[in-house]
Amino acid sequence: MTKRYELATLSIQMGSAPKFIQGAEAYMKDGKGRLLGAWVCDVGSLNKLAILREFEDDAELLRERQRGLTAANPFGAAEFLTRLEMESYAPFPNMPPVEPGTFGAIYEIRSYVLKTGGLLPTFEGWGEKLPERTAVSPLTIALYALDGTPRITHIWPYADANARFDKRAESVAAGAWPPRSAVWLTPEMSSGLYVPTAISPLR
Incomplete structure (x- = not known):
């Protein structure tokens, strides 16, 4: 059965990240799902944390989502939270499961809103190019949203910010990226x- 994923984005008060981490770890241990990544934004929309969790199926994800929606202290961070977003995702076809480990000092989280009807062409385009692209640098996971605006989110580890620019430039120069399905993207894009x-098990 295909795994399900939740990407939670927590906007927090400035300087509260260390205290938040302690509470979040305890909160997730008491719930469902497997913690994969817990990151703090360094470049992009600041004072944000991203938490990636994996679930066995839709039912497990929904049970944990209900817990989050009804909790008085979601992620153990109520006193620090200014905004909480919890998004549900499924992996792209043939995407291997995420294995925790040490892969990079920074992770890029990119999201694209798709044009209507763009999901299947995106799968096809990524399927063609992903082997070439991941030969340049690894991919953590590529996901498509199960709720909200049709969109995709992908997470890439890099040794540092310079490596991120170098590897992306290398992949473009080699013709390994972007996939031809990029024509199905709207201008609504974000990256951090x-x-x-x-x-974080992913580090």
Whole structure:
């Protein structure tokens, strides 16, 4: 059965990240799902943390979502939170499961809103190019949204910010990227560089 993923984005008060991490770790241990990544934004929309969790199926994800929606202290961070977003995702076809480990000092989280009807062409385009692209640098996961605006989100680890620019330039120069399905993207795009926190299995 295909895994399900939640990407939670928590906007927090400035300087509260260390305290937040302690509460978030305890909160997630009491719930469903497997923690994969917990990052703090370093370049992009600041004072944000991103948490990626994996679930066995839709039912498990929904049970944990209900817990988050009804919790008085979601992610153990109520006193620090200014905004909480919880998004549901499925992996692209043939995407291997995420394996925790040490892959880079920064992770880029990119999201694109798709044009109507763009999901299947995106799968096809990525399927053609992904082997070439991941030969240049690894991909953590590529996901498509199960709720909200039709969109995709992908997460890439890099040694540092310079490596991120170098590897992307290398992949474009080699013709390994972007996929031809990029024509199905709208101008609504976002990207941020995130640093793993102490509780992140992906680092």
